[in-house]
Amino acid sequence: MTIGSHLQVLHGLPAFDFPGADAKAGELPDPASVAWRIAVEAYESEEAWEDAFARFTAAVDTTRVRALIVGAWSDVYESGPGEVVSALLAARDRLPELRALFVGDITGEECEISWINQGDVTPLLDGFPELEEFGVRGGMGLAFGAARHDRLRTLVIESGGLPAEVVRGVAACELPSLESLDLWLGTSGYGGDAELTDLGPFLAGTRLPGLRRLALRNSEIQDEIAAALAAAPVVARLDVLDLSMGTLGDQGAAALLEGQPLTHLKELDLHHHFIDAPMAERIRRALEPSGVTVNLDDVQESWDDDGDDGRFTAVAE
Known part of the structure; x- marks a missing residue:
């Protein structure tokens, strides 16, 4: 058995996929009402995860965001989330209400769980002292x-x-x-x-x-x-x-x-x-x-x- 579906709820909030770069502009939900999932294509994505995150921080009032879900970053089967972690830490002052964070919401179709490259996630705990929930998926390279x-x-x-x-x-x-x-x-x-x-x-x-x-x-x-x-x-x-x-x-x-x-x-x-x-x-x-x-x-x-x-x-x- 593999992971067949993405997270549906985090911190009691329904998951919402932040639109991709090529998606039509539409009305976004209230920043505090959902768990925002930010992801790119797991294989040879045309957009880096940190660029998708930059679009997110420009489009959403991040001072009211309570939960973030990190989905696939590009080439998760061979690259860890170092740039993801750096982008999150660089934005920590813009996320004062963040209470829940999950790193690696990646299905088996995107990348099998034991092939997800991870890294040192401890800096995220240090950087977000108000977190109440923290999760990570994938053990390869995890520290x-x-x-x-x-x-x-x-x-x-x-x-x-x-x-x-x-x-x-x-x-x-x-x-x-x-x-x-x-x-x-x-x-x-x-x-x-x-x-x-x-x-x-x-x-x-x-x-x-x-x-x-x-x-x-x-x-x-x-x-x-x-x-x-x-x-x-x-x-x-x-x-x-x-x-x-x-x-x-x-x-x-x-x-x-x-x-x-x-x-x-x-x-x-x-x-x-x-x-x-x-x-x-x-x-x-x-x-x-x-x-x-x-x-x-x-x-x-x-x-x-x-x-x-x-x-x-x-x-x-």
């Missing part, structure tokens, strides 16, 4: 250094393979207001080499005092993560635990059930899994009577190839 951000509430990193160095960088951040952390860990075949020890700071619950939603998903080590969460201190204060999109099977599911109580959760998301029907029923019976919403959609069938256990993540290439 995320230890940063401090006092207002960030939601952090999303989507990948087909998230480098351990990035996971460690996020774990080293000081994010006292963070309520939702969503990491797509991916597979080793696409650079996802994080191990349980790299996830330790999140599981301990000491680094992110405000965390209420933890998503460690799209992982080929989902059973191991589930087993670690069975005794992880962070779980006791979560509202939502998300282990979806990965290779979770009966072993990991049993570990969750046999570990610490989960009945305080509002939601347990396990969709796209390899849990058999009897174990799935055990989970429902254990949690749903307490009011926990359990998502066990998208059950998968494993296939065996040369001794492989045949499980696969929802998003890889």
